[in-house]
Amino acid sequence: xxxxxxxxxxxxxxxxxxxxxxxxxxxxxxxxxxxxxxxxxxxxxxxxxxxxxxxxxxxxxxxxxxxxxxxxxxxxxxxxxxxxxxxxxxxxxxxxxxxxxxxx
Ligand code: FES
Numbered sequence: 001x002x003x004x005x006x007x008x009x010x011x012x013x014x015x016x017x018x019x020x021x022x023x024x025x026x027x028x029x030x031x032x033x034x035x036x037x038x039x040x041x042x043x044x045x046x047x048x049x050x051x052x053x054x055x056x057x058x059x060x061x062x063x064x065x066x067x068x069x070x071x072x073x074x075x076x077x078x079x080x081x082x083x084x085x086x087x088x089x090x091x092x093x094x095x096x097x098x099x100x101x102x103x104x
Contacts, residue, residue: 002092006101015039015100020063022054025104029054032093032100033074035061040074041093041102047086 009023015034022044023030029044031053042063044054051067058064062080064071070084077090092103 002103004092004103006094006096007104008099009041009102009104010100012095012098012100018058020054020056020058022052028104030091030102030104031063031074032102033058033061033063035074037061037075039093039095039100041091041100041104042072042074042077043089046070046084047088048084053088 015021018034021032023032030041031044033040046053046065048070049067051065053063055066056064061073061075062071063074068083071081072088073080077088079085094101
């Protein structure tokens with residue numbers, strides 16, 4: 001189990017329902033996903049060409065990049081559609097006391 005502390009990143013009330021929400025944490029940008037099986041978070045920038053995944057299309061557990069339509073499963077970051085080939089960085093995420101918390 002990670003010893004990285006949990007960090008509040010967003011009020012649950014501000015989460016876009018069944019969609020992706022952008023969160024700025026200083027120089028880091030996160031994409032937070034509301035899915036049928038819970039909340040997940042990843043770095044917001046696509047690891048293929050740097051596009052902002054928060055501007056992409058989100059459906060179920062899959063985020064599709066707006067630039068070249070590469071896609072990732074937000075639960076574990078694995079690429080599910082080319083040209084994405086590398087796993088995206090995801091973070092352990094939970095909801096507690098009305099906040100979305102991420103280990104980052
Ligand atoms: S920048 Fe995301 S698939 Fe190319």
